[in-house]
Amino acid sequence: MTPVLSIKNLSIDFLTPGRPVHALREVNLSVPQNRIVGIVGESGSGKSTVVSAVMRLLANNAEVRSGEIKFEDRDILAMRESELRALRGEEIAMVFQDPMTAQTPVLSIGQQMVDIQYRRSLSIKEKRQKVIDMLTRVGIPDPSDRMDQYPHQFSGGMRQRISIAMALMMNPKLLIADEPTTALDVTLEAQIIHLFRELKKSFDGSIVVVSHNLGLIAELCDEVVVMYAGEVVERAAVDDIFYRAVHPYTQALLDCDPARLDELSQTLPTIPGDVPDLQDVPEGCIFASRCDQKLQQCASNRPPAATITQAHDVRCHLVKDG
Amino acid sequence: MSAPASKPVRSTQPRFPGLRQFFREPLGVFGLAIVVILVLGAVFAPYLTDYAPNALDIKSRLAKPSSEHWLGADHLGRDTFTRVLYGGRVALKVAAWSISLALLGGLLLGMLAGYGPRWLDNLLILVFDAVRSFPTIMFALAIITLTGPSINMVIMVIVITSIPVYARIVRTQTMALRESEFVLAARSVGTGWFRMLYLHILPNVIGPLLILASMDIPVVVTIESGLSFLGLGVRPPTASWGTVLADGYAYVRNTPWLLVAGGVPLILTTLGFTFMGEALRDVFDPTLKKRD
Numbered sequence A: 001m002t003p004v005l006s007i008k009n010l011s012i013d014f015l016t017p018g019r020p021v022h023a024l025r026e027v028n029l030s031v032p033q034n035r036i037v038g039i040v041g042e043s044g045s046g047k048s049t050v051v052s053a054v055m056r057l058l059a060n061n062a063e064v065r066s067g068e069i070k071f072e073d074r075d076i077l078a079m080r081e082s083e084l085r086a087l088r089g090e091e092i093a094m095v096f097q098d099p100m101t102a103q104t105p106v107l108s109i110g111q112q113m114v115d116i117q118y119r120r121s122l123s124i125k126e127k128r129q130k131v132i133d134m135l136t137r138v139g140i141p142d143p144s145d146r147m148d149q150y151p152h153q154f155s156g157g158m159r160q161r162i163s164i165a166m167a168l169m170m171n172p173k174l175l176i177a178d179e180p181t182t183a184l185d186v187t188l189e190a191q192i193i194h195l196f197r198e199l200k201k202s203f204d205g206s207i208v209v210v211s212h213n214l215g216l217i218a219e220l221c222d223e224v225v226v227m228y229a230g231e232v233v234e235r236a237a238v239d240d241i242f243y244r245a246v247h248p249y250t251q252a253l254l255d256c257d258p259a260r261l262d263e264l265s266q267t268l269p270t271i272p273g274d275v276p277d278l279q280d281v282p283e284g285c286i287f288a289s290r291c292d293q294k295l296q297q298c299a300s301n302r303p304p305a306a307t308i309t310q311a312h313d314v315r316c317h318l319v320k321d322g
Numbered sequence B: 001m002s003a004p005a006s007k008p009v010r011s012t013q014p015r016f017p018g019l020r021q022f023f024r025e026p027l028g029v030f031g032l033a034i035v036v037i038l039v040l041g042a043v044f045a046p047y048l049t050d051y052a053p054n055a056l057d058i059k060s061r062l063a064k065p066s067s068e069h070w071l072g073a074d075h076l077g078r079d080t081f082t083r084v085l086y087g088g089r090v091a092l093k094v095a096a097w098s099i100s101l102a103l104l105g106g107l108l109l110g111m112l113a114g115y116g117p118r119w120l121d122n123l124l125i126l127v128f129d130a131v132r133s134f135p136t137i138m139f140a141l142a143i144i145t146l147t148g149p150s151i152n153m154v155i156m157v158i159v160i161t162s163i164p165v166y167a168r169i170v171r172t173q174t175m176a177l178r179e180s181e182f183v184l185a186a187r188s189v190g191t192g193w194f195r196m197l198y199l200h201i202l203p204n205v206i207g208p209l210l211i212l213a214s215m216d217i218p219v220v221v222t223i224e225s226g227l228s229f230l231g232l233g234v235r236p237p238t239a240s241w242g243t244v245l246a247d248g249y250a251y252v253r254n255t256p257w258l259l260v261a262g263g264v265p266l267i268l269t270t271l272g273f274t275f276m277g278e279a280l281r282d283v284f285d286p287t288l289k290k291r292d
Helices: A047-055 A081-087 A109-116 A124-137 A156-168 A186-202 A214-220 A238-243 A248-255 B017-022 B026-043 B080-115 B118-132 B136-147 B151-178 B181-188 B193-229 B241-249 B257-284
Strands: A005-014 A021-031 A036-040 A062-071 A092-095 A174-178 A206-210 A223-228 A231-237 A305-309 A312-315
Touching: A005 A047, A021 A036, A021 A047, A021 A062, A021 A231, A036 A047, A036 A214, A047 A062, A047 A092, A047 A174, A047 A206, A092 A156, A092 B181, A109 A124, A109 A156, A124 A156, A156 A174, A156 A186, A156 B181, A186 A206, A186 A214, A206 A214, A214 A238, A223 A238, A223 A248, A231 A238, A231 A248, A231 A305, B017 B026, B017 B257, B026 B080, B026 B257, B080 B118, B080 B151, B080 B193, B080 B241, B080 B257, B118 B151, B136 B151, B136 B193, B151 B193, B181 B193, B193 B241, B193 B257, B241 B257
Parallel strands: A036 A206, A036 A223, A092 A174, A174 A206
Antiparallel strands: A005 A021, A005 A062, A223 A231, A231 A312, A305 A312
16 A cells, blocks of 8 residues: 655755754655554654645745655645645644644634635535534534634643644544644643544544654554654654664663653653754764764764664664665 | 534524623723714714804804804804714714725735735835835825815825834734744645635734724824814815814904814714724733623
């Protein structure tokens, strides 16, 4: 089966007043049908840039240097604005990080969700019924009454549910959730994770979840892509990442997860050093300066993507291809 | 997630929540009352008085206020109350036309500058700044001296000088909104630029703009009266609050009520529209709404 989304050799620069920042370099990933793919990495690793590029919602100073993004067999990067509009919402939809700002404050959520269906030739009553069904599906109590309320009358968790409902309104083939729980507190986070798991059963499509919350990724995803400083360093099935991680960065990232701390240890482990300056990308492995298993060639040779097993790729000199 | 049997579509919200909210503001209602009285007075002027606004009656020259002449009569014996009512017509006509045209123009140009390409923004801002560098009154004096006094010229001058004010506010708001996450979210569900402007940008900028417009009405009325006072607005026999003032001020020692008759409507207009504007602001900002 062809993947719903495949990204090949995507490189993106951000043009700044100084030199360009090489935010993404040769990123490869694919999202198979009906699968949930997680993208993890620390802040600034390029997670959000990847998904913004898929939606073609990059900031104005972003420049795609090379690569292709294919949705089914269509090249997203080559699409005209009108084609993009038809794609967004209908086939790819997105849930944003901060639910408190993701809805127009002056229209009721019902009005906004009815409007999303503007391409459908249904009566207002039918559209409202669809809104009610969708709100029910994401767990908004009393949807027929609450749809006439304004965004500020809902709590953060509710608003994130509404954002998800809006994204799913047109039944897209690919749902992108960009840090869907980052702005929420822990209990709400658990609820939203639970909602995604419920949706996984009924939603007929693929999901991309961007997060730095490893717990969320572990609970939800089938496959995981680990990014570091604009590169994909490892990608594998979720169990391979969590139990058989190969790349030193993935291992270090997992070690730093607060949820993994045993109760006696007092300090939170960190990865020493800093993320390299992406205006001046070092030769060799991007993680070499912080790696505790560094070899001699790491500083000078960029490791190729090696395939360990069929669905497990790593960019590291510790691994030999095959 | 069990789906409860969906109930028929029904809303617990009152039909016009904003209206109800408005009537809860005592000052707003007071302002609205003044505005309504002014408007009714202007519209039904011919039915509220037995006199014609320009009818001379030398016998009652500079008459004191009485049951016959409620606000006295001027130096030509014209009934002041009648002239104030008819003057309201001029004032409100100028205000209505110039504010609505300026609003429309300001909204269009402002959203265009804020949402459109950078070069268009630069061009429009240049034009706005050029126009705004003229003081309104000076600009009006210059134009009217060239074209001769007329109401339409007054309206045109006010529209031209007000559009940049509105447009700049709309532009700034549009630019802020354009970067907001809900606009990004709307783009992510495939909203085009036209729907974006009228559905997501317009409702968010119109509130502050209507308040500003409401507060601008007295300013416009004052400009019209001022120009008419100087003889540059309406032509002299026509009644306007400005001409009432102009006719009255020469006799201020003997007949001060003539000045009062021309000035009080101006004060009331300012008060009325300002109070109304403030109450409207509360209604238009849903986050300020009090919970029921």
